[in-house]
Amino acid sequence: MxxxxxxxxxxxxxxQAWPLLLQxxxxxxxxxxxxxxxxxxxxxxxxLAATSPRRWLSWPVMALIDLMRxxxxxxxxxxxxxxxxxxxxxxxxxxxxxxxxxxxxxxYYAEVYRAGLQSVPxxxxxxxxxxxxxxxxxxxHVVIPQAVRNVLPDLLSNxxxxxxxxxxxxxxxxxxxxxxxxxxxxxxxxxSPLVMAAAVYLVLLWPMVRLVSRYQRKLAL
Amino acid sequence: xxxxxxxxxxxxxxxFGTVEVxxxxxxxxxxxxxxxxxxxxxxxxxxxxxxxxxxxEPTSGSIFIDGRNIVxxxxxxxxxxxxxxxxxxxxxxxxxxxxxxxxxxxxxxxxLKRNKVTARxxxxxxxxxxGLAHKADAxxxxxxxxxxxxxxxxxxxALNPKVMLxxxxxxxxxxxxxxxxxxxxxxxxAEGMTMLVVSHEMAFAREAAxxxxxxxxxxxxxxxxxxxxxxxxxxxxxxxxxxxVSHHAGAE
Numbered sequence: 001m002x003x004x005x006x007x008x009x010x011x012x013x014x015x016q017a018w019p020l021l022l023q024x025x026x027x028x029x030x031x032x033x034x035x036x037x038x039x040x041x042x043x044x045x046x047x048l049a050a051t052s053p054r055r056w057l058s059w060p061v062m063a064l065i066d067l068m069r070x071x072x073x074x075x076x077x078x079x080x081x082x083x084x085x086x087x088x089x090x091x092x093x094x095x096x097x098x099x100x101x102x103x104x105x106x107x108y109y110a111e112v113y114r115a116g117l118q119s120v121p122x123x124x125x126x127x128x129x130x131x132x133x134x135x136x137x138x139x140x141h142v143v144i145p146q147a148v149r150n151v152l153p154d155l156l157s158n159x160x161x162x163x164x165x166x167x168x169x170x171x172x173x174x175x176x177x178x179x180x181x182x183x184x185x186x187x188x189x190x191x192s193p194l195v196m197a198a199a200v201y202l203v204l205l206w207p208m209v210r211l212v213s214r215y216q217r218k219l220a221l
Numbered sequence: 222x223x224x225x226x227x228x229x230x231x232x233x234x235x236x237f238g239t240v241e242v243x244x245x246x247x248x249x250x251x252x253x254x255x256x257x258x259x260x261x262x263x264x265x266x267x268x269x270x271x272x273x274x275x276x277x278e279p280t281s282g283s284i285f286i287d288g289r290n291i292v293x294x295x296x297x298x299x300x301x302x303x304x305x306x307x308x309x310x311x312x313x314x315x316x317x318x319x320x321x322x323x324x325x326x327x328x329x330x331x332x333l334k335r336n337k338v339t340a341r342x343x344x345x346x347x348x349x350x351x352g353l354a355h356k357a358d359a360x361x362x363x364x365x366x367x368x369x370x371x372x373x374x375x376x377x378x379a380l381n382p383k384v385m386l387x388x389x390x391x392x393x394x395x396x397x398x399x400x401x402x403x404x405x406x407x408x409x410x411a412e413g414m415t416m417l418v419v420s421h422e423m424a425f426a427r428e429a430a431x432x433x434x435x436x437x438x439x440x441x442x443x444x445x446x447x448x449x450x451x452x453x454x455x456x457x458x459x460x461x462x463x464x465x466v467s468h469h470a471g472a473e
Contacts (some may be wrong), residue, residue: 121312121314123310123312123314124314124316126276126308126310126314127308127310127314127315127316127373128316128328129276129303130274130276130303130306130307130308130310130377131303131304131308131327131328131332131376131377131380132300132301132303132304132328132332132333132380133300133327133328133331133332134300134331134332137331137332141327141331142316142327145318146316146317146318149318
């Protein structure tokens with residue numbers, strides 16, 4: 001069926017659209033770097049606060065984490081981008097997406113870290129405490145390394161979700177991969193750029209998906 | 222009395238909520254002495270031991286280590302004071318993500334601020350002392366339980382503690398691995414280490430302990446040399462416990 005090849009796998013159109021998609025990919029990667037990088041750090045801090053024995057600290061942080069996980073990320077994004085200007089807070093699309101997804105994503109990372117922290121047996125804390133390590137040294141050298149190791153597949157899974165999440169940024173006209181592909185589609189009256197964008201996501205994420213599977217199988221052994 | 226005892230517990234009490242776990246414990250451990258604490262489970266033995274490095278907070282009373290009260294010491298000094306006691310746990314608690322030698326080096330570097338070369342040399346000496354220098358680069362998961370416990374002893378010894386506290390050090394071990402750990406403890410005694418041991422190894426207590434303390438219901442019921450406690454116990458509760466334990470051992 002030449003029609004389908006023509007409509008979805010048109011190489012000429014793909015070649016034309018490629019520079020546009022490359023720009024989009026670059027934007028997607030920048031967004032991922034910010035949201036994943038800061039999310040990994042922010043999530044750890046939130047998880048440490050959420051597992052703190054100090055209730056005045058842990059309860060508000062738990063509430064924040066719950067709220068951010070319950071809110072659909074698209075709602076959060078549109079609120080930050082289109083709602084906040086009414087309060088005088090105006091942001092560029094990149095900034096708005098980064099803030100919204102960071103809030104959402106830190107909460108998810110925090111839940112993963114929290115499971116990791118709780119998976120470290122109490123005996124590890126006690127052994128560290130009994131040898132005179134300070135709280136910070138215990139966390140940094142004994143507890144956090146084990147916590148991260150125990151939840152590495154989940155951290156990776158969540159990271160994959162973040163990469164996929166960034167395609168929502170097209171809604172606020174951030175020129176990331178999907179937005180650029182959709183632009184190319186409307187200009188060329190052809191769906192091939194969308195197929196190509198999907199292929200780029202696949203190339204980007206498939207190795208990570210495989211890695212997660214292998215890890216999970218190894219941990220199950 | 223010529224010397225102050227290395228460890229002295231006076232009027233120690235510990236409550237968890239309304240439950241009284243320790244009721245006015247008094248106990249002295251002299252320098253170089255090996256004191257064995259026996260008693261039924263729930264008698265407060267482990268809690269008492271854990272108070273000695275404040276893994277548990279005493280409700281009241283004093284604990285002197287080398288003449289210094291550790292109970293009311295400020296939180297800032299606590300980490301330094303903990304270095305005076307070496308703790309060995311029933312479950313070993315080696316750090317699973319570090320090699321054996323790194324396990325023994327960590328607190329030396331972080332808590333004692335030794336440099337890496339000094340810490341490694343000291344770690345290798347201690348591993349040699351427990352007969353495991355050849356396992357320095359192994360991961361804890363590659364060792365048997367007995368070997369893990371000996372590494373845990375080396376980890377505690379590396380910090381030059383004044384007192385070693387053993388919390389049921391052989392209870393989690395297969396019977397054929399118990400001997401290697403007890404041998405290390407016997408060597409330590411010969412070298413003059415002060416030790417307070419909570420354990421069910423009655424045969425070892427009889428053979429190696431300087432003094433045996435029988436605890437029940439959160440109090441020290443009686444104490445004395447092993448011959449006296451095992452051979453001629455003065456209290457009914459001691460007699461009842463010892464006969465239960467020996468029946469149990471006989472049934473095995």
